[in-house]
Amino acid sequence: MKRRLFNIVVCAFALVGLLAAGPTLAHAAETPWEQSGEIEWQLDNGTLTIRPANGASSGELRDIPWENRKSEITSIVVEDEVICNIGYFFIEYSNLETADVRGMRSNSEHPNPFDFRDCPKLKKVITGEGFIGYGPDRFGYFKSSLFPNGYWKNTKNGELCPDGQIPSGVAATWELYSTEAPLNMWVNSGTAKWGVFDDCLKIKTQDGYDKGELDEPWEQEHPEPWDKFRTSISSIIIDNGEMMTVVDGDWFDDYPNLVSADIRSLASNPCFNNCPKLKTITTGKGFEGYDFTTSYEDRSQFPEGFWKSNKNGELYNYQEIPTGIEATWEYYAEEPSTEIWVNAGTAKWGCFDENLTVKPQDGKESGDFTLSYYVSSWEAPWKSVADKIKTAKFSKRVTMKSIDSLFNSCTRLVDVDLSGLDLSGATSMRNMFSECKSLKNVDLSTLDTSNIIDTGYMFSSCTRLSSLDLSKGACLV
Numbered sequence: 001m002k003r004r005l006f007n008i009v010v011c012a013f014a015l016v017g018l019l020a021a022g023p024t025l026a027h028a029a030e031t032p033w034e035q036s037g038e039i040e041w042q043l044d045n046g047t048l049t050i051r052p053a054n055g056a057s058s059g060e061l062r063d064i065p066w067e068n069r070k071s072e073i074t075s076i077v078v079e080d081e082v083i084c085n086i087g088y089f090f091i092e093y094s095n096l097e098t099a100d101v102r103g104m105r106s107n108s109e110h111p112n113p114f115d116f117r118d119c120p121k122l123k124k125v126i127t128g129e130g131f132i133g134y135g136p137d138r139f140g141y142f143k144s145s146l147f148p149n150g151y152w153k154n155t156k157n158g159e160l161c162p163d164g165q166i167p168s169g170v171a172a173t174w175e176l177y178s179t180e181a182p183l184n185m186w187v188n189s190g191t192a193k194w195g196v197f198d199d200c201l202k203i204k205t206q207d208g209y210d211k212g213e214l215d216e217p218w219e220q221e222h223p224e225p226w227d228k229f230r231t232s233i234s235s236i237i238i239d240n241g242e243m244m245t246v247v248d249g250d251w252f253d254d255y256p257n258l259v260s261a262d263i264r265s266l267a268s269n270p271c272f273n274n275c276p277k278l279k280t281i282t283t284g285k286g287f288e289g290y291d292f293t294t295s296y297e298d299r300s301q302f303p304e305g306f307w308k309s310n311k312n313g314e315l316y317n318y319q320e321i322p323t324g325i326e327a328t329w330e331y332y333a334e335e336p337s338t339e340i341w342v343n344a345g346t347a348k349w350g351c352f353d354e355n356l357t358v359k360p361q362d363g364k365e366s367g368d369f370t371l372s373y374y375v376s377s378w379e380a381p382w383k384s385v386a387d388k389i390k391t392a393k394f395s396k397r398v399t400m401k402s403i404d405s406l407f408n409s410c411t412r413l414v415d416v417d418l419s420g421l422d423l424s425g426a427t428s429m430r431n432m433f434s435e436c437k438s439l440k441n442v443d444l445s446t447l448d449t450s451n452i453i454d455t456g457y458m459f460s461s462c463t464r465l466s467s468l469d470l471s472k473g474a475c476l477v
Contacts, residue, residue: 031045035053036063038052038061039052039059039060039061040052040053040054041065043066043072046073046075047073047075047076048066048073048076049076049078050078050079051080051082052079057081058081058082058083058105059081059083060082060083060084060085061085061086062085063086064089070092070093071095073096074121075099075100076090076096076098076100078103081105083105084105084106086113087112087113087115090113090116090119091116092119093116093119093122094118094119094121095121096116096121096122097121097124098123098125099124099126100125101114101127101128101131102127102128102130102171103128106130112132114133116148117146117148120148122147122176123176124174124175124176125147125166125173125174127166127171127174129169132168133166133167133168133169133170146163147163147164147166147174148163150178150180151163151177151180151181151187152166152174152175152177153174153176153177154172154173155172159185160187161187162189162225181225183196183197184197187225189225190213190214191206191209192204192213192247193205193206194225194226196226196229196232196233199229199232199233199234200234200235200236201226201229201235202238204238204240204245204265205245205265211267212240214246214251231256232257233258234259234260236252236255236260236261236263238262238264238265239265241265244265244286246266247266247270252270252271252272253273253275254274254275255275255278256274258272258275258278259277259279259280260279260281261278262281262282263282263283264326265286266286267286269287270300271300272303273301275303276303278302278331279330280329280331282327282328283325283326283329285326287321287324287325288323289322290319290320290321301318302318302321303331305331305333306333307321307329307330307331307332310327310329311327312341312362313340314340314348315332315336315340315342316329316342316343317342320343335383336385337384338352338388344369345369346366346367347361347368347398349369349381349382351388354390354391354412355389355390355393356382357393357395358392358394358421359395359398360398366398366422367396368400369398369399370399370400370401379408380406380409383408383409386408386409386410387411387412388412389407389410390412390413390414391413391415392416393420394417394419394421396420397420399422399425401425402426403429404429404430404432405430405432405434407433408431408432408433409434409436410435410436411435411437413433413436413438414439414440415441416439416443418444418446418447419443419446421447422448424448424451426452428453428454428455429449430456430458431456431460432459433458433460433465434458434459434460434461435461436465437463437464440465440466440467441466441468442468443469445470445471
């Protein structure tokens, strides 16, 4: 009985103690909210929560009253609609790990507040429609938020974005995936995206855009985001149907193991310099190549040599791949051979059965045989087959402004038909038939030589020349 009475007394004292301590425990469990202008905030166990004050639907944030407590903060939650009037609001939170900023909006007259520089431990950010990320501002200039260095994964679609290109207005959860460019993952960049899969670089327009542009906001020797994979890439595919993608042309230089490139959806002028193994290129309507008016700097370039089109089986010099042609190009040789057509300007030439023919390209009444690439003044354009040519003929109307050394060293050339050659714009015929030791008859009577001022060494070493027709007004200086 005494023991039972003792237990009752102990329980009673314990209950009285708890009742007395109740207000104190409740007070310790709840951290008070502090008001600053139109917002109120609370820092509780490392979590900073910000919301409009007094139950308002929105409130402006004009200062950072917790500035001296930044190091305590491990997570940030912005509730409701907090309008931020402070630029670079999230900078220098040394222990921040997560940030839910779905409730934050920005005053467009101030610098972007969504900038997480110097937040080395940040691994997760939840954005909303008010998030200002990568994109043009109201003045048309591109600006971006900066997440900590690395590639961030959108848990909604599983794709990655580099730290400086988290898109504006996207409601998503972003988790730090890796600090270096990954393999076998799509990475968004600008309005395009890229990925390296089994040594194949793939680039295409992002979903929801009619045209994509791959862009990187930083400058370096090789700005390509996939630069670390450059030496392993053996193929490139930019095939996105009718949706075109713009990529800086210089980004295709220096791929030592690149063998093939399908760029049919590319809308720019790529230059494949220093790609020694590249043998196959597929172009499309957006390809910006040679159109007879573009300057050397503005046209695409394939690796040096002549390339064969699967459309017509003809050859084109690496600097004269035409604009907007849907075709697959195979590397042919450093120089062309016989029994195949070679395009030059809007004309073409070929040596078949020891007969050289120069004529306009198919479908044209006349052709301008103007070489955009360098040919020595001592060499013929068809120098690689010069020792195979016995006869030469210009068909229809072919315009040439430079005919220096046109048949130089064609040692087996016997007869020429120049009736289809237009020289009205030419000023020199220097070395035109130099070293043509088998040449016997030349008829220049059909040529307009009124502007010719240099005929030096025109027939040098033509030891068998027996007939030269200068009738009908042809005049040689």
